[in-house]
Amino acid sequence: MEEVRLMKGNEALAHAAIRYSADGYFGYPITPQSEVLETLEAEMPWDTTGMVVLQAESEIAAINMVYAGAACGKAVFTSSSSPGISLMQEGLSYIAASELPALIINVMRGGPGLGTIHPSQADYFQACKGGGHGDYHMIVLAPSSVQEMCDFVGLGWDLAFKYRTPAMILADGIVGQMMEKVVLPEQRPRRTEEEIRRQCPWAVTGKKGRKQNVGTSLELDDDKMEQNNLRFQRTYREIEKNEIRCECTNTLDCDYLLVAFGSIARICEKVMEMAAEEGLKLGIVRPITLWPFPYAQIAEAAKGVKGILTVELDAGQMIEDVKLAVNCNIEVKHYGRMGGNVPTPDEVLNALKELFINEKK
Amino acid sequence: MDINDIIKPENRIYKRPSLLTDSHMHYCPGCSHGVVHKLIAEIIEEMGMEESAIGVAPVGCAVFAYNYIDVDFVEAAHGRAPALATAIKRLQPDKLVFTYQGDGDLAAIGTGETIHAANRGENIAIIFINNAIYGMTGGQMAPTTLLGMKTATTPYGRRADLNGYPLAISNLVAQLDGSCYVTRQSVQSPAAVRKAKAAIRKAFENSMAGKGTSMVEIVSTCNSGWKLTPEQSNKWMEEHMFAKYPLGDLKNV
Ligand SMILES: Cc1ncc(C[n+]2csc(CCOP(=O)(O)OP(=O)(O)O)c2C)c(N)n1
Ligand code: SF4
Numbered sequence: 001m002e003e004v005r006l007m008k009g010n011e012a013l014a015h016a017a018i019r020y021s022a023d024g025y026f027g028y029p030i031t032p033q034s035e036v037l038e039t040l041e042a043e044m045p046w047d048t049t050g051m052v053v054l055q056a057e058s059e060i061a062a063i064n065m066v067y068a069g070a071a072c073g074k075a076v077f078t079s080s081s082s083p084g085i086s087l088m089q090e091g092l093s094y095i096a097a098s099e100l101p102a103l104i105i106n107v108m109r110g111g112p113g114l115g116t117i118h119p120s121q122a123d124y125f126q127a128c129k130g131g132g133h134g135d136y137h138m139i140v141l142a143p144s145s146v147q148e149m150c151d152f153v154g155l156g157w158d159l160a161f162k163y164r165t166p167a168m169i170l171a172d173g174i175v176g177q178m179m180e181k182v183v184l185p186e187q188r189p190r191r192t193e194e195e196i197r198r199q200c201p202w203a204v205t206g207k208k209g210r211k212q213n214v215g216t217s218l219e220l221d222d223d224k225m226e227q228n229n230l231r232f233q234r235t236y237r238e239i240e241k242n243e244i245r246c247e248c249t250n251t252l253d254c255d256y257l258l259v260a261f262g263s264i265a266r267i268c269e270k271v272m273e274m275a276a277e278e279g280l281k282l283g284i285v286r287p288i289t290l291w292p293f294p295y296a297q298i299a300e301a302a303k304g305v306k307g308i309l310t311v312e313l314d315a316g317q318m319i320e321d322v323k324l325a326v327n328c329n330i331e332v333k334h335y336g337r338m339g340g341n342v343p344t345p346d347e348v349l350n351a352l353k354e355l356f357i358n359e360k361k
Numbered sequence: 362m363d364i365n366d367i368i369k370p371e372n373r374i375y376k377r378p379s380l381l382t383d384s385h386m387h388y389c390p391g392c393s394h395g396v397v398h399k400l401i402a403e404i405i406e407e408m409g410m411e412e413s414a415i416g417v418a419p420v421g422c423a424v425f426a427y428n429y430i431d432v433d434f435v436e437a438a439h440g441r442a443p444a445l446a447t448a449i450k451r452l453q454p455d456k457l458v459f460t461y462q463g464d465g466d467l468a469a470i471g472t473g474e475t476i477h478a479a480n481r482g483e484n485i486a487i488i489f490i491n492n493a494i495y496g497m498t499g500g501q502m503a504p505t506t507l508l509g510m511k512t513a514t515t516p517y518g519r520r521a522d523l524n525g526y527p528l529a530i531s532n533l534v535a536q537l538d539g540s541c542y543v544t545r546q547s548v549q550s551p552a553a554v555r556k557a558k559a560a561i562r563k564a565f566e567n568s569m570a571g572k573g574t575s576m577v578e579i580v581s582t583c584n585s586g587w588k589l590t591p592e593q594s595n596k597w598m599e600e601h602m603f604a605k606y607p608l609g610d611l612k613n614v
Contacts, residue, residue, distance in 0.1 A: 024452050052451045057477035061444040064437065064474075068417070068445035071435045074452050094438050193453075204433040204449070206456055208412040214427045216418075216436035 003184045009149040010176045012184070013079060013105060013169070014039035016153035017051075021188040023074035024052035026065035028084060031117040032173040033107035036079040049190055059084040063091030063104075070100035070166075071215030073196040073203025075157050079105035081173070082123050083114065086131070092166055093132030096232070097217030099202075101160035103153065104138070105169045107176035110313075110340040118340020119173030121262060122314035127170045128291040128321075135229060137236050139167040139243065140290040142261040146180035148288075154185065159243060161200075163235055170290060172313060174263035174342065239292055246294035247286040251301035254283030256352060259298060259322050260311040261287050263342075268311055270345035271352070282352075290318070298325035307356045308332045311348055313341075331356070378402035380411060380431045387425065391591025393581035394423055394490060396548040397461075400558045401488065402430050404565060405457070414457040415449050417442040421463035422496040422583075440471025443478035446485040450568075457565055459486040464505040465495045468530040472504075475530065482539030482573035486564035489531070489576055491606060492583035500586035504528040507605055512586070527605055531578045535611035541573035543611040547580045547603075549595040572614075580606045 007015070014036050017025065022045075027037045037055060045051035056062035062078045069076030080088065085106045095102050106127065110120035125131075127140045139159050141152045149171060156167040196203055204213050219225040247265075250272060251257065258268045265286035272282040285301050287294050302308055308330055310319040316334035323332045335351040337343045343351075380402035388394045405414045414432040418424055420439035427434035437445045442460035450458040467475050467489050478485065494512055495501040501514040505527050509518040519527075535543040542564055546557035557579060564575035580602050582594035589597055 024448065026448060052448075054447070054451065056444070057473055060441065061447075061474055061477065064441035064444040065448035067438075067441075068435050068448040069452050071445075072449055072452050076448070076452075090438055091441075204415055204435055205453065206413040206415060207431075207433050212427070212431050212433055214434045214436065216427070216434070218424060218436055 001186050004181060005184060006179055006181055007146065008035055008177060008179050009143070009146045009171065010035035010107065011039045012146045012150040012182045013153060014043065015184050016150040017077060018043060018045045018049060019185050019187050020154045020157060021049065021075060021190045022051050022077060023190060024054070024069045024076040025078065026054050026056050026062040026069070026076065027078045027080065028056050028059045028062050030081045030084045032109055032119070032176050033079050033081050033105070036105065049187070051190070059087040060091065063088035066102050066104070067091050067095050067098070067100065068215070070095060070102040071098065071204045073200035073205065077103035077105065079107065081107050081109045082111050082120070085123060085126070089132035092138065093134050093136060094217050095166045096136035096138065097134060098215050099164040099232070100166070100215065101157070101164050102166045103156045103160060103169070104166060105171065107171045107173055109173050110338065116340040117173075119263070119342060120313045120338070120340065121172050121264065122317065122338070123170065124290065124312070124314060124317040127168055128293070136232060137165070137291055139163070139165060139239060140170050141167065142170050142288060142290050143175055144262050144265050144286065145175070146178065146182045149175060150182050150184060163239055165235060165239070172262045172264070178263070243289060244292045244294050244297065245288035246297050247288060248297065248301050249284040249286070250281070251283035251285060254281045255306050256280070256282050256356060257302055257305045257308045258282055258284045258311060259287070259308060259318070260284065261290060261318065264311050264313060267343065267345055267348065271348045274345055274349055287318075293321045293325070295321070295325040298322060302326050302330050305330060309352050309355065310334045311343065312336045314338060378406050380406050382429055382431050384428045386429060388422065389585045391582065391584045391594060392422070393492065393548050393579060396554060397488065397490060397557070397579055398426065398429050400554070400561055401459070401461070404558065404562045405432060408457070408562070408565060410457045413455060414459070415453070417445045417449070417458070417460040419460070419462040419466040420497075421466045423461050423463065423490065424497070426461050440466050440469070441474055442466065442471065443474040443483070443485070443487060447478050447481070447483045450483055450485050454484070457569055459488060459565065459568070461488045462490065463496065464489070464491045464493065464503045468504040468528050472530070475534065476537070479534045479540045479574040479576065480537045484568045484571050485574060486561070486568045487574065487576040488561060488564075489578040490581045491578050492581040492586065493527070493602060494583050494586040496583045496586050500583070504530070507601055529606060531576060531611055534576050539573050540576060540612060541614050542567050542575040544613070545578045545580060545606055545608050545611065547598070547608060549582070549598060578606070580608065
């Protein structure tokens with residue numbers, strides 16, 4: 001049964017995973033996302049759905065557990081925050097190269113280094129441009145509400161299994177920590193071993209009635225390894241064709257365009273309202289998939305605008321993709337806060353005026 | 362008596378295990394890896410676990426173990442095999458799950474995964490090839506390299522003041538409450554091979570019985586890395602390796 005609850009984004013991730021019939025979670029505590037593991041341990045899903053929950057000895061161990069679980073055809077996931085996700089990069093590259101479905105959640109905090117436990121979006125490059133080694137991509141989903149934290153767990157797994165590729169929920173610390181109403185989906189049954197054998201004929205389940213299956217990314221024959229790479233690239237082109245998601249608000253008739261993702265897109269809604277009171281028409285594009293990036297949608301929304309402002313909790317990362325989207329034909333500027341600071345709507349509106357309007361006078 | 366009276370199926374006392382594939386092994390002649398592979402294939406077949414065995418291959422000379430042992434496998438990142446095995450066994454408790462790892466994989470980069478999997482008492486078997494060197498990357502120092510031993514990165518011999526001491530990690534694992542069986546074996550003679558086989562079988566049986574983590578260390582040779590002939594290697598191992606890594610059970614509960 002669906003259920004309406006009030007909870008934190010991080011808690012919603014845990015509840016959603018159980019209800020979306022997760023087989024296993026492997027994670028290591030780090031602020032601001034420790035509630036995911038805490039909630040799972042408190043819910044004890046091993047007694048109800050049979051889901052495995054394990055506090056690993058490190059993020060390196062956790063991602064490698066996810067790699068193995070994915071190779072078994074299981075719906076497995078991990079969650080962490082920025083420094084922990086850095087530790088997982090080798091494992092992510094292995095998962096992508098072994099063509100395995102897995103869900104990874106990064107509730108971002110401020111960096112670089114140990115940085116701060118407060119919110120950030122500065123892992124955009126790492127998530128979208130391939131933080132680990134080699135030519136690979138992950139599907140990157142950016143939730144802006146607790147409801148999306150919940151919904152993207154199911155969406156992430158669906159996409160990961162459809163394309164046999166890792167998917168990441170890239171949330172900022174605000175979405176992880178804030179409390180909102182959320183509609184939790186009804187409980188799905190976990191797949192049986194027979195169903196997994198049928199749906200994932202590649203899965204490592206013991207070679208009953210078939211030839212050996214091997215989960216591996218190793219191929220020392222140069223031509224075969226090149227073929228593998230070409231196959232990965234074909235999958236990425238398919239994903240780019242089919243899976244771009246974004247939300248456009250007021251983009252048909254606006255003077256300036258704001259581009260922001262995650263919780264910052266919601267701050268931009270307030271900016272848009274405040275600007276309208278002053279007679280300034282703003283539109284917002286909120287990329288929901290950060291990879292694949294909504295280049296065409298932004299180009300369309302940008303038609304006729306006087307300028308584009310990207311608002312980010314970083315020094316300007318997504319702005320590079322927005323510039324690509326409009327081929328630098330329109331002026332694109334960036335306003336960002338760092339160190340765990342979050343801009344107020346006033347601040348963003350003033351920045352827009354400073355950067356585009358007052359300057360021109 | 363005609364030779365055909367002797368060569369009959371009922372007289373057969375030894376055969377290639379059916380799970381050992383026909384693939385040409387890439388191991389150097391004289392290397393211990395091939396012998397241990399054969400034992401694993403033989404034991405899985407004898408236990409009737411062909412359809413439910415899942416191996417985890419390391420990064421090291423045995424990275425292609427799955428090309429030789431014909432059961433399902435996952436190929437781990439360097440050192441992470443016990444983490445992979447943990448997840449596989451927890452998600453599929455009815456399977457026989459084992460790792461196969463070298464000393465660099467298990468006792469250097471993967472020390473954390475080894476200790477913690479064993480400390481959690483994961484119901485897995487760890488097969489540990491201790492050849493005191495990094496075979497695959499060309500013979501560099503391993504954590505298990507003996508003092509004075511020359512390697513590519515200790516060209517004048519391992520020095521305690523520069524490189525620390527050889528690590529007897531099995532002794533550490535034996536201290537942990539989660540391990541149930543830790544033993545040190547070798548495969549340089551028929552008698553040793555028979556003992557090693559019994560040890561691996563016991564480790565596999567323990568993991569199916571849910572007794573905790575079992576680890577079988579095989580003190581091994583790497584004649585290419587050691588720059589000795591296979592025969593000299595066996596002798597060198599007996600004379601030098603066994604002093605630091607004495608054979609026998611370290612724990613059996
Ligand atoms: C993260 C990472 N670091 C380093 C390597 C390079 N590397 C491959 S095998 C190996 C050492 C293997 O030695 P050992 O585990 O003793 O196995 P052996 O080859 O002797 O059987 C190293 C350092 C790697 N593949 N991945
Ligand atoms: S390099 Fe050493 S460990 Fe590797 S196959 Fe050759 S003898 Fe064996």
